[in-house]
Amino acid sequence: MQSIECPWCGPRDEIEFRYGGQAGIAYPRDPGALSDEEWAGYVFMRDNPRGWFHERWFHVHGCRTWFSIRRHTVTHETGPVPDTGREPESDRTGRGPLARGTGEAR
Amino acid sequence: MRRETGGRIDRSRTLRFSFDGEELTGHPGDTLASALLGCGVRIVGRSVDLGRPRGIFTAGAEEPNALLRVGDEPMVAATTVELRDGIEAWSLQGRGRLDPAAPPGEARHDKAHLHCDVLVAGAGPAGLAAALAAGEAGARVVLLDDQPEPGGDLLGGRLLLDGAPAPEWVSSVAVRLAALPEVRVLPRTTAVGYHDHNYVVAVEERDANRGRESGGRRLWHLRARRVVLATGAHERPVAFPGNDRPGVMLASAARTYANRYGVLPGRRAVVFTCTDSGHEAARDLAAAGVEIVEIVDPRRDGAVITGTLADAEGILTGVAIGDRTVGCDLLAVSGGWNPAVHLFSQSQGRLRFDDALQAFVPDRSAQAERSAGACRGVYGTAAAIADGFAAGSWAAGSRAAGQAFHVPECDEPEPRPPAALWAVPGAEAFVDLQRDVTVADVERATGAGMRSVEHVKRYTTAGTGADQGKTSGATAVGVVAGLLGAAPGQVGTTTFRPPYTPVAFGVLAGRERGALSDPVRVTAMHGLHLARGAVFENVGQWKRPRYFPLGGESMEEAVERERRAARTGVGAMDASTLGKIEVRGRDAGEFLDRVYTNMFSTLPVGSCRYGVMCGADGMVLDDGVTTRLARDRYLATTTTGNAAAVFDRLEEWRQTEWPHLDVSLTSVTDHWAVVAVVGPRARPVARALVPGVDFDDFPFMTYRESGPARIFRISFSGELAYEINVPRWYGAALWEAALELGAVPYGTETMHVLRAEKGFAIVGQETDGTVTPQDLGMSWIVSTRKPDFIGKRSHARPDTARPDRRRLVGLVPDDPAETLTEGAQLVAAPGGGRMIGHVTSAYPGVALAMAAGVAIGDRLVAFDGRRIPVTVVSPVFHDPENARRDGDPQDPSPRSGAPAGRPGTGSDALREIPEPGDAADPVPEWARGDRAASPLAEFTGRFAAASSPAVTIRELPFLPMREIMGGEAGEGLRLGPDWWLAVGEPPAGGGPGDRPAGADTGTAGTDVSAQRAVVELSGPGVRDVLMTGCPIDLHPEVFTTGSHTQTLLARAPVVLHRTGPDAYRVLVRACLAGYLAEWLLDALEGL
């Protein structure tokens, strides 16, 4: 049972969360402008590293916040996603970097 | 046999037990093993493969031989069973057996969650020291140990600490620990698993710890900031010829039996030792009255035991030392010591082989953990205590680093290194006693070319027994190393996996058995459905009525009667389980436009629209009707099974892709109970149920409000239908009223038939994640005007756009009485081999299918083992012109007083429904306050009966609650960054009070008063109840008075609110309230 640090609720048991896959896969700004291959890359392709991975979690049985963490896929060490130095505009609540995408209008 | 004196047993009391039917006795303080030895039992079983007689070999959890059936437990080590009066034990013939027909065990097991700063596993000298150092530094400490009393190895020896017997030091530490309120000592508790992030699972003999004999255990889930492992070491044997005779025993075990249990495991002993501890054992055995015939120590002269002699039963009578034989009835063996690194290895720590100790020891930790004492090769007692103090101080983050604690002087000499001896050549030299694996077997494995110890393990099965190779693992490594000419460190160990000791499945299940094995969700009408004899089906966790048989009807008969009512008269269905999400905000329409394939921003207020949502891959995810309640407010519905998934998914896109949209989402699934009134004669029934609505001006796909009710004119059957939504507490009364008015209750089976006849696909039945809206013939619902919606781009992918995809079609069998089989394969008739589709829904004479390249009129064969000829037809079997959705076209103006059936029977005996007069009370009977039922109303009596001074439990019914979205709301309980729950005082009069459905339009937040049930628990024992099912840290200084959070209790998501020092409120979704109430009552019973 991993302990996942929710930015709102603090560390909680993994069973309170839903896993959200790789972080940082933003919805394309103009899907219609993408080639079939580029679009398939967005829909289907994800990294699967042995080592550090930025991934999303959803505190489904808690505060219902989507967030991202850094987790090592071998040791399961976890930590916050490194600060990109840019505060997302929507982040009114201090819950850390957005879980996915850039938060910009498509 | 039993010594006259000595040992930590109570000779003043006698416990009776039986072994293989023979009546025997022992004393409190005995294990089953020590009692058996005390009664002179030498043979405790036969080996699994070879059937050789075996005796007790160890005094602990590492026992490979003495596996017995004890009571209803099919296989346990006698060395780990505390003797109780009345135990019945049986030896095993060959493998243990599980009897599938055996009644469930009567022991009541449970679980508990506990958080701590420092977890210490093992209460030997190092563990006691660590717990004391951490505890006195102020840390929250849990100290657990598998024995009834602390002391570990000190209980089995005769050491002096500061000149006094070691148990006195143990007692002095125990007294100091007991004085620390934040130190929790768990005796009879074995840590069995060390998982990620310092999560340790342990099994406690809980009933024994509370002086009960019922055998109930508790599975502890412990989360520790830091862990100190003080798990000691296991002595290991040497693989020499004939080393499996009853009478051969580990030297430390022989010593423990003599010292701790006052039992002599033999009268004449030979000691074969590679270690100094073997000599200590010899001294202690001699002091206890055992004649020590000879000590064989290869370090002195290279002498080894080369064989054993036995009597006719196979029991040891002597040993061979080269060409000499020596008579004895006990051979005490010490091949060296293996630090118990199991938990360390489970934590993913790395081991190294220590050449001086000839053992694997912890090298690098993978978690916030430290090993102390013998489990890291620090064998001396004083050194282990000093190591424990240092580890405990480290774990508590204390600067004292253990120096503040006095390390007692010990009278034991400095231990010298052991002999590096793993095996003595010859036949029948056993490496693994439990699996009957010999040195020769290992030789065969390496001779066959295996070099990895993992391969040798799988080939020989060494280490795969119930003891998981605790006594054999290192020996196997040593033997393999010798055969390969390598060092043991190069060979390495096999993987140590949890559990450390076997755990009964019943313990893992705990209280989640029977009715509590899985949460059950029910609607407000569930009790009425039960009373009516409904047959239920599970839809996710929901219990939904499948059909309502009358007088011995079969399902087919009941469904045909229910169907006829809905098609020709009026039926009623409990549709409460559909997911309901309120979507609010300035951009709510824009948000829905993005997630559904069609448009919602253009929907007029007061209108309903059916929508389909797709994944980014373009495949259908869910469907449902969405209604615009107000300009900035929609109510979206989902399928029953996908409600949570859709709600989560909408939240995902809202938070992570479109945070700039002004929109919020609130689940109101449980707030509303829904009765669908369906059929050509639905109007008078609906009119009587909701008198305040003008039913003459109520077009299809619109919605009205009246009193507490919301009425949606939508249809999933093709017939005239009204879905009446009321706060859950009125649900049962509304359902009763609808049936009173003649509506025939129908279930999900009839619902499926009705919609299949109409050609409506069901998500998850016609779709399977590979089906687009276009495949379902619903291109009309996929907007071409919108710039984008989720999945749009995928609809243009070559595979999704190709013309020969499977599409929804109808099928009729040649024989109209035939029912096809769902999942049947479709092939082109006649005799076609290629599968072109499959049947997705099948009812008598009617079926839907997904099939490629077929046209109306095609003849196919449905293959389900039978070959059934079918014809392809339009999927819309019923009323393709939609002539019936406003009621029976033959009867276009339903009069007031239209006839309806007798309550709930579907009989043709009709009765008059009175037209509501102008002067009539606008509040219908079902909406009167005294008809309202809170979710736990039926538990009132049981809650009162279960309450005690320790815990009182009651429901707080009808509390007004609103959910308010937005970071600045600042009202009530903050459930999330921009999510608040305002909880009010109960309304006067004890009922729900008067709250019209539209009352919260324009106010902050959404009325969710009926969404959750509120249970109040108060008393000093509440934390003990909650900890059995709640994973968060409930320590009173962590979860302080006034704290609230969302978490899990049992398997239900809850809001937990600590309203006072000993008072808690549990808010749980109304559909799960019954499940949680049962769970809480069960927990109170186990207190």
Ligand SMILES: [Zn+2]
């Ligand atoms: Zn959270």
